[in-house]
Amino acid sequence: NSSTHISQLPAEIMLRLFHYLSPGDLCRCSQVCSSWSELAKTGSLWRHLYPVHWARGDYYSGPPEDLDQEPDDEWVKSRKKEGRAYQEWDEDADVDESDVSGHSRGSLAINTAQREKKLLNGIIQNLLPAVGPSVKSIVLAYSSTVSSKMVRQILSFCPNISHLDLTQTAVTDCAFDSWSSLGACLSLEHLDLSGCEKITDHTMKKLSVGLGDLTSSSCFDKRSERRAKLLKSSPHPITLVEERTLRPAGRKRQAIIFKAGSGRWSAACTPTQVWVLDPADLADIEDAAEWSRRGGTSLPDAESFVETQLVESSCCCRRSRRSRRRGPRVGSNASYLQQQYALSGEMFCGHSTCCTSDMALRTFTGPQCKSGSTGSGTAEFRTKCSSFPQCPERGHRTESSEAKRSLRFLSLSGCYQVTDLGLRALSQRGGLPSLEHLNLSGCLLITEVGLQELVSACPSLNDEHFYYCDNINGPHADTASGCQNLQCGFRACCRSGE
């Protein structure tokens, strides 16, 4: 009877096993040895992050839709108590460096908040640099310790996020700085800023810019032009294929990573490895990108590997009710941003290559590239921007990443500083065509004019999930829901105390 030690299991089997573990167990496994530590930082293991829950021993890590239930009053109360105790302790600590044990009030609450802060810092420093592009959801609701700086770092590591919940946190506008460039949060579908009282119109503007621009045809035209130019200049016929049409390449179909030099395919072919993966599981592609970045580590006998050749290249990004009032025009800014987008959003911009060449998932399949030449005949080409942390353009400049403005849920409940100008920003660049749920309860400075302007740009809005102040005679007044903050007690409402 021969036995197999766990260390002899192939990495893909280990990864499969890791998928059954909770985030807490994964952290423990990562301390076993360096190879487990690397494996535990695989993107597909960290799709959904709930640091606030994890710090309190609840290691749920499934999609937020399955968790989508309002926290009960007790939970909210204890988070608030914790937040207050931690804040007091933090302020005292600045003055007399008092420790938790010496603090008279709420040492348990302070310990919990400290654990949360430590966990957040650990995630930001150790985990997100490796898995950030794979992260889809981050729930930080009712966090006692998350700061704007932390959120800013998190968002800059996670350009492909689709669900962000910052309910009742103290974040400010600067938390969203990474969304200030066009298309920076293209995948965002759910944004909950309920109770974020420091948020202003600036966040609305950043959000609107980051969601992309549906009205800009110039960037698309420019990309088509560049694509045509590249096809024309290539010495070989090139077939552009969609990511989803890719098939695992057999050993006969050589894959080549092209790193174009000076805009041309150059001849410096150096043998290396590239993943050619089953498109049915995009998680594999992201995993591959990560593992490749860590030195091209291969799985033993994995069929998905092929020998490849590397050719020098350069990245394109291196070169490259009725409205009655009219607010200030943003034409100059918009045209500047559109220009930037047009310059950087071209077909062959896999920004992983502009950061680290060996991370790129650009493959050529076709005739084998001989050293010193690019071969001949038909070739297939694909790109995927792997969105790595070092890249300022992370993950939102590829052909497949056209602006969709796919925000479906937006809650600004209690964000009382938001005005009509913020709403106008959201209604620009093509509006929010997918928005179904809009909560503007407690937005004390908005008027029916701003509401009307936004609503006219939200064709999918469901009146049942449309909330705003009862004192505004706004759009869909008969069918929309009223203010949700009347009974809330802790969020802004013009009728609080009545």
Ligand code: FES
């Ligand atoms: Fe006016 Fe709540 S904000 S009723």
